[in-house]
Amino acid sequence: MSKKQLGLNTICTHIGELEDKQFQGAVSPLYMATSYAYEGVEQKRYPRYFNTPNQEALAKKVSALEHGEAALIFGSGMAAVSTSLMAFLHKGDHVVFQNTLYGGTSNLVTEEFEKFGIEFSFTKDSKTDSFEAEIKKNTKVIYIETPSNPLLTLTDVSAVANLAKKHGLVSMIDNTFASPVNQNPMDLGIDVVIHSATKYMGGHSDISAGTAIASEAHIDKIFQLAKNFGGSLSDFTVWMLERSLKTLGLRVKAQNENALALAEFLEGQDGIAKVYYPGLSSHPDYELAKSQMKGFGGMLSFELQEGLDYKLFQKKLNLIKPSMSLAGVESTILLPAVTSHGLLTPEERTAQGIKDGLMRFSVGIEEKEDLMEDLKQALEKVRG
Numbered sequence: 524m525s526k527k528q529l530g531l532n533t534i535c536t537h538i539g540e541l542e543d544k545q546f547q548g549a550v551s552p553l554y555m556a557t558s559y560a561y562e563g564v565e566q567k568r569y570p571r572y573f574n575t576p577n578q579e580a581l582a583k584k585v586s587a588l589e590h591g592e593a594a595l596i597f598g599s600g601m602a603a604v605s606t607s608l609m610a611f612l613h614k615g616d617h618v619v620f621q622n623t624l625y626g627g628t629s630n631l632v633t634e635e636f637e638k639f640g641i642e643f644s645f646t647k648d649s650k651t652d653s654f655e656a657e658i659k660k661n662t663k664v665i666y667i668e669t670p671s672n673p674l675l676t677l678t679d680v681s682a683v684a685n686l687a688k689k690h691g692l693v694s695m696i697d698n699t700f701a702s703p704v705n706q707n708p709m710d711l712g713i714d715v716v717i718h719s720a721t722k723y724m725g726g727h728s729d730i731s732a733g734t735a736i737a738s739e740a741h742i743d744k745i746f747q748l749a750k751n752f753g754g755s756l757s758d759f760t761v762w763m764l765e766r767s768l769k770t771l772g773l774r775v776k777a778q779n780e781n782a783l784a785l786a787e788f789l790e791g792q793d794g795i796a797k798v799y800y801p802g803l804s805s806h807p808d809y810e811l812a813k814s815q816m817k818g819f820g821g822m823l824s825f826e827l828q829e830g831l832d833y834k835l836f837q838k839k840l841n842l843i844k845p846s847m848s849l850a851g852v853e854s855t856i857l858l859p860a861v862t863s864h865g866l867l868t869p870e871e872r873t874a875q876g877i878k879d880g881l882m883r884f885s886v887g888i889e890e891k892e893d894l895m896e897d898l899k900q901a902l903e904k905v906r907g
């Protein structure tokens with residue numbers, strides 16, 4: 524049976540597991556060695572070559588989850604993003620980025636690319652035509668992120684993948700928000716899929732990691748740079764991530780279910796002006812979401828009605844904690860205007876549709892009734 528024929532939770536539980544030949548233990552043994560024999564072996568093993576036993580085992584699972592041929596495991600999401608981009612870009616090349624990018628990726632581009640002589644453009648919005656409009660003679664890569672942060676706008680993945688093919692470009696996606704449970708971009712024609720495994724893949728807010736998944740040939744190209752850049756992950760964390768991924772399917776499906784219920788609940792509450800969630804029929808990309816996603820994800824955003832004190836609202840929440848990161852089993856909330864998008868000017872935020880009182884809600888696996896109750900009592904307090 525090939526990997527692709529196995530179902531999601533079977534891949535999560537079993538693919539890539541290492542056999543404990545010595546003691547027949549139930550889980551993959553952890554090999555912490557940084558030094559391996561070289562005589563008589565074809566492949567020299569070393570952590571920074573991304574080929575320790577645990578790294579190779581985890582790469583198999585991650586690759587199977589995204590329906591790819593191969594994968595690399597990095598020390599952070601940004602190590603995966605920067606190494607993958609730089610592997611396909613040389614001095615004088617140009618890359619098209621979606622306008623709404625994760626803050627760290629946008630910093631990488633605006634703060635670092637110039638010194639490497641790499642040109643870049645941001646699209647004006649997430650429409651396919653807007654990507655085509657930015658393609659130049661020296662364009663080599665198109666890079667998208669969908670659903671986007673924090674307004675959960677969608678990009679048409681297969682349309683952008685086709686556009687890239689038409690112009691002979693490498694297409695890349697940051698698939699962190701969807702996770703491999705809800706979206707498999709390689710099935711839609713994307714070349715390179717990147718995850719911050721710090722988010723859903725890790726899922727417990729205790730792992731920093733990243734992954735890139737692609738064809739053997741593309742992963743080999745990324746590896747050639749990765750071994751020089753040195754962004755590999757410690758084997759202990761690799762082992763932790765394998766453990767986390769066993770429950771990825773269960774966690775994310777629970778988060779999908781909670782997020783949809785909470786989005787519908789919030790939409791009906793007095794004091795809520797707007798809810799952004801791709802699974803709501805009021806979302807402008809609802810049809811696209813249904814066609815390219817298997818679930819709508821655990822992230823949503825909302826705004827209180829004009830004049831209601833959003834800072835007080837956050838303070839009054841008991842279960843849902845204000846927190847910078849996202850995608851853990853625990854529900855968290857943040858104000859993008861003062862955190863993730865705090866470095867943008869107020870004009871730039873307005874242009875992206877990010878109001879000061881916009882709240883990004885990372886929905887966890889708690890009982891949805893308890894989360895509803897928490898939101899309800901906080902809303903009652905700010906409504907006065």
Ligand SMILES: *Cc1c(COP(=O)(O)O)cnc(C)c1O
Nearest residue numbers: 599600601625697699719721732
């Ligand atoms: C967090 C995040 C990243 C960066 O990942 P790190 O693990 O923090 O380096 C990239 N993209 C998205 C969408 C993220 O949420």
